[in-house]
Amino acid sequence: MPKAFTPKVITANHLAEGDVVYLTSGDEWTRDLSQADLLTDEAIAEARLVEASTQHHLVVGVYLADMKAGENGPEPVHFREEFRRRGPSNYFHGKQAATA
Amino acid sequence: MYKYNDFDTAFITERNRQFRAQVERRLSGALTEDEFKPLRLMNGVYLQLHAYMLRVAIPYGTLNSHQMHKLAEIADRWDQGYGHFTTRQNIQFNWPKLGDIPDILDALAEVEMHAIQTSGNTIRNVTADHFAGAAADEIADPRPVAELIRQWSTDHPEFQFLPRKFKIAVTGSPNDRAVTKAHDIGLRMIERDGEAGFEVIVGGGLGRTPMVGKVLRDFLPQADLLPYLEATVSVWNILGRRDNKYKSRIKITVHENGIEEIQRLTEARFAEIRPLFSGVDQEMLAEIKAHFAAPTFVTRDSAAFDRAYDTDPVFRSWADTNLSEHRAEGYAIAQISVKAHGQTPGDASSEQMRVMADIAREFGHDELRISHEQNVVLPHVHKSDLPDIHARLKAHGLATANIGKISDIIACPGMDYCALATARSIPIAQEIATRFDDLKLEHEIGDLKIKISGCINACGHHHVGHIGILGLDRAGVETYQITLGGDHTETAAIGTRTGPGFGEHEIVPAIERLVEAYLKLRDSKEETFLQTYTRLGMAPFKVALYGEDTRIKAA
Numbered sequence: 001m002p003k004a005f006t007p008k009v010i011t012a013n014h015l016a017e018g019d020v021v022y023l024t025s026g027d028e029w030t031r032d033l034s035q036a037d038l039l040t041d042e043a044i045a046e047a048r049l050v051e052a053s054t055q056h057h058l059v060v061g062v063y064l065a066d067m068k069a070g071e072n073g074p075e076p077v078h079f080r081e082e083f084r085r086r087g088p089s090n091y092f093h094g095k096q097a098a099t100a
Numbered sequence: 101m102y103k104y105n106d107f108d109t110a111f112i113t114e115r116n117r118q119f120r121a122q123v124e125r126r127l128s129g130a131l132t133e134d135e136f137k138p139l140r141l142m143n144g145v146y147l148q149l150h151a152y153m154l155r156v157a158i159p160y161g162t163l164n165s166h167q168m169h170k171l172a173e174i175a176d177r178w179d180q181g182y183g184h185f186t187t188r189q190n191i192q193f194n195w196p197k198l199g200d201i202p203d204i205l206d207a208l209a210e211v212e213m214h215a216i217q218t219s220g221n222t223i224r225n226v227t228a229d230h231f232a233g234a235a236a237d238e239i240a241d242p243r244p245v246a247e248l249i250r251q252w253s254t255d256h257p258e259f260q261f262l263p264r265k266f267k268i269a270v271t272g273s274p275n276d277r278a279v280t281k282a283h284d285i286g287l288r289m290i291e292r293d294g295e296a297g298f299e300v301i302v303g304g305g306l307g308r309t310p311m312v313g314k315v316l317r318d319f320l321p322q323a324d325l326l327p328y329l330e331a332t333v334s335v336w337n338i339l340g341r342r343d344n345k346y347k348s349r350i351k352i353t354v355h356e357n358g359i360e361e362i363q364r365l366t367e368a369r370f371a372e373i374r375p376l377f378s379g380v381d382q383e384m385l386a387e388i389k390a391h392f393a394a395p396t397f398v399t400r401d402s403a404a405f406d407r408a409y410d411t412d413p414v415f416r417s418w419a420d421t422n423l424s425e426h427r428a429e430g431y432a433i434a435q436i437s438v439k440a441h442g443q444t445p446g447d448a449s450s451e452q453m454r455v456m457a458d459i460a461r462e463f464g465h466d467e468l469r470i471s472h473e474q475n476v477v478l479p480h481v482h483k484s485d486l487p488d489i490h491a492r493l494k495a496h497g498l499a500t501a502n503i504g505k506i507s508d509i510i511a512c513p514g515m516d517y518c519a520l521a522t523a524r525s526i527p528i529a530q531e532i533a534t535r536f537d538d539l540k541l542e543h544e545i546g547d548l549k550i551k552i553s554g555c556i557n558a559c560g561h562h563h564v565g566h567i568g569i570l571g572l573d574r575a576g577v578e579t580y581q582i583t584l585g586g587d588h589t590e591t592a593a594i595g596t597r598t599g600p601g602f603g604e605h606e607i608v609p610a611i612e613r614l615v616e617a618y619l620k621l622r623d624s625k626e627e628t629f630l631q632t633y634t635r636l637g638m639a640p641f642k643v644a645l646y647g648e649d650t651r652i653k654a655a
Contacts, residue, residue: 057129
């Protein structure tokens, strides 16, 4: 049996600012993971990745990141994505400061 | 210090103008990321986990106070008020916006600094002994040679698309503080029958395949340096593997072809190109040397030092730990630890940068150095000024007496910043430093080098740490492997892995067990951790880490 598809979001870094962004269901880039579109269908995820990757005038390094559904939208399943959504652990910089 | 001539200034100005236009075209969408990436890397611009990162070259780690002030200004104006000093004696800014980077580069150019060739498959910033020109054990100041290599390698048309990056280090002292044996080429300045020259070491490196460099030429006359370097790099440029980036560094080329074959090819190429070097390079070297004339040292009473040393235990501890012997009488080399317990190794705030710059200007012949161990050095200070210097450092969190001790940890940025990292490094370094400070054991333990990398690329030099820590991702969990017995000096050695790794919350207790074992096992207070390890081997340390029962399993 094929392995179950892990839900994903499309993520990248913003071209001008360099910070982490996620794709919403409305095809906008958001800085807030909870606003990201959680993709549960592999074919749709791949198709939207291809489309998002053409937006090289807005974002850099587009990829699919594993997520799970949480109470407030998608949540990381791997620590790397947890750090990307939060910021570094040595200073209160990055996203954690922006949302404080 | 080296001062730019008209050519240098014009070159940097033009380069910055070009890069500004490239950034504009990228932001407008005229250039794709694939087109832009090699251009930004040539100018030190990375895209990291949370932001862009700008790596600025500090050639051979030497800075004056104006330059340090400018770095502070950049940190405040375009970043988050701090900078991170690296193991290549560079400084990294972790939060610049792409559109601001051309302005940052122009600001750097005002103080004769740039970010060229701090990244990409080129010859990188040349590093040197951070005690250059000051150390008591030095044969010659390596910085003029490092500057000559910098000028030769910058924008060298043959070496802009190398198989991979290429790192050169130079030391002028028999005590190797520049990790020359872990470089693509390490140069040791030596003398033979009164003639100045180099021992050329090739093929050292850390990363996923750590290797100690081998001697390529045991004595190279000084005037042959550039043609010989050019011959070596060109041999690798042709032979070096471009099919697999993990096998592309010269250490693999040397390993696969054998040192004898590399020697043969290098000597053959050298014979071809040596006649093309007319001696202009040696004239330039002579000019460069004049820039590095030693300061005028004076004879002064150092009673103030003796008084403070006898009466102030905090000053005494700092002096015992952070000072090194200077070649001029009455002077000292003072290391400023930017690793206060619990702080991020190598980070300095803009305020701290200004304090260090002002101290250098007032007391230190306007010179600062960045060490590959991520500290700042005042290379020439008179002992009588040290009590004042110490008091000022102390007021700004810069007087930690821990140079060479357990909390003087090299740590790469790890997954807190780096896009390549597999685990975090910084919090582990912070916890180790805080823990041993709480235990008040640091000075009892003595000299011990812990080096932490957050991935196999080994930017944190873990392979040559007495205790090395490598952070990995094991099934989605941060896991830390330990190596023991590494050595970064002239007796360079790669550490040996102890066994299975430890989780994020297990690694600091594991280090504590190792250190407790050492304190029990050492034959005297004078025997360092590394000496005890060399004498007894891995076995007792393995037991300390894994217990008797798991001894066989962990083997």
